[in-house]
Amino acid sequence: MTINLDELREKISDTDAKLLSLLAERLRFTQQVAETKIATHKDVRDPKREEQLLVSLVKQGSKLGLDPHYVTNIFHVIIENSVLNQQALLAERANPEHSQPLNRVAFLGNPGSYSYLATQRYFARRPGELHEMGFKTFKAVLEKVESNEADYAVLPIENTTSGSINEVYDLLQHTSLSIVGEITQPVKHALLTKNQKDISNIKQVYGHPQALMQCRVFIDSLDDVKKVPCDSTSAAMQLVSESERDDIAAIGSIEGGNFYNLNAIKQDLANQQENHTRFIVVSRKAVKVPIQIPAKTTLVMSTIQKPGALVDALIVLKDNQINMTKLESRPITGNPWEEMFYLDVEGNTSDGPMQQALEDLKGITRYLKVLGCYPVEDITHTKVPVFKALSE
Template sequence: MSQPALDAIRKRITELDSQLLSLLAERRKLTNEVAETKIANHIPVRDVKREEQLLVRLIKEGQEAGLDPHYVTQIFHVVIEDSVLNQQALLAARANPGSSLPLNRVAFLGDKGSYSYLATQKYFSRRPGELLEMGCQSFAEIIQKVEHAEADYAVLPIENTTSGSINEVYDQLQHTELSIIGELTHPIRHCLLVATNTSVDKIKTLYAHPQVFTQCSHFLAELGNVEVKTIDSTSSAMLTVSELQRDDVAAIGSEAGGSLYGLSTIKSNLANQKENHSRFIVVARNPVNVPLQVPAKTTLVMSTVQKPGSLVEALLVLRENGINMTKLESRPITGNPWEEMFYIDVEGNVQDGPVQTALASLKNITRYIKVLGCYPSEEISPTKVAAAKAITG
């Protein structure tokens, strides 16, 4: 194929890409209009049956056009998720008049390029107002920024699919009056990042946050004689390697973060689990009102009376009210040896009857209980269709 012919094809591809973007923008605008109708008529955000019908039709039309069903499914999972999250954000904004700020000051761990930075960018991309990023060096500093009104929000990692719960964050939540107002799950793709044209066998020193080393322990074992240096954030690790400009040092972080520091990737997928995700929470000084049309989570903290079976008794309250518990974490109570505080995430809204009934019952059988926040759930489960149904339509 001649160069002019290739250029003509590429020009046409570029034109089609621009058309796709315009159509996606128009589709998003229409789904926001749908959200207005749902607000007026108190209709739930998600209509799983309609989503399934839509996906079946699109897969069938895609097959007729020569497109692979898996390809079509992947594309529209992203489109549907975007639609749901945007509608949820719109409903939440309407339920909290006056909460939208012209400038969102957000505190997070590390600096530009850290995973908390990327999560912050992702979460606030759906919120109105400009974003002012405030990198911090510790979880305590992050909390203090919001408590002292130096920041409006904080984004905190709470758990990871590989390394588990981040206990220091739970301990901070035990002593703050801030409320959880949101959550998001962000994929964590660890890469080996270097500042020079080097190779893995030349690396003698490796910089990363302690959580990162835990998540990549299998890779570290394979490296052998390499000095591991822990550092306060992923962004600090990348900055250090960028400043050193040596072929025997590397950092572990994201490819997107590394590019901000002029680093290149020489090895990817370093985590022990290939499906490696971190869950982040967003906290603020005041709680939010979550519309009943929006799937919600509630996080509470409690301590039970010191008698056998007290925790089981508390958990039975949730079952009796049909409430699904998604997380149970215990942490020691500072100053009270052998006593624990329990953090619980449940699916449900504090404005809903079953959750209200459960909370009232728990108050009667626990020594201490407090709702840390009720917030929109942003864990959007993909729309599922049976393979046979998709083929037959």
């Protein structure tokens, strides 16, 4: 019997369409679940329920001949999407003043930059039309929100390869804006060219300084190649796209390169395989985070100039059982050898332990400010005891 390839592909396409329809139906059910949780004040996540669900799905999949890890990976993505959509709905209900028909969002660069991609992902779950506004500097991005010319700004704050983005931290010292959200964007750097396909012919590589730093090992391995910093990855890609030279390349994402008709001749360029950038979203108005949603709070403080002052501040967090996820120090402008400390902690400013910690910190610091309390969007996947599930 001859297998008709076109017929098989048509059946696969029909199956894919059914899967999409079922996923949409599942999403509608999870939205109803979110409505119930709002009414009953239940937490968005139920780890025990998630584990039971995944164990059951692994068993069902095994009977159908599906690999347990394949089933687990698929449903991790589905559950993550469900959790984020439920969190977005709860946050929307708690902050009706932030729900508007148009979201004017400022970011670094133009379409195709990593900030642009992060903006697209973050606001895909938020109501209202998205109006993107790209600028050349972080300062200009913040100023647009401060002057009410934009509603939000999306700013990169740290990267797993190159570390903290100090310029953004320094700007946060002097802004009245509040952090209202965060999103972690996978960063997959590629070498992008207009027509060139041979890496050995590349003489100049354009990119944002952070991107060039994150790909330093790869670039240094090339013979006699000059690194040229640009305002953003999109600016680098646009420059290469508009140039008549065929010996230049840009560092950027494949998705971004598509905006400028560039081709990736080399992928996965970052010094570290796991390369992610965390972005913060800032606005003129702070947000209320429902207690059912995992929250993060960002603080900035300066301590009294005495031995052990920082340790005393950290002990306050320990005594209130608050976990610190980030500690960053930056020089205080105009005060040589003095530091401002930025802290990310797990906790909600509406919760008792966090309120007590803030009160205690006020008494032992020279300066303390909450830069924002906002929902955590970095979803930790529930672990599944696969072998145990299959043995039962």
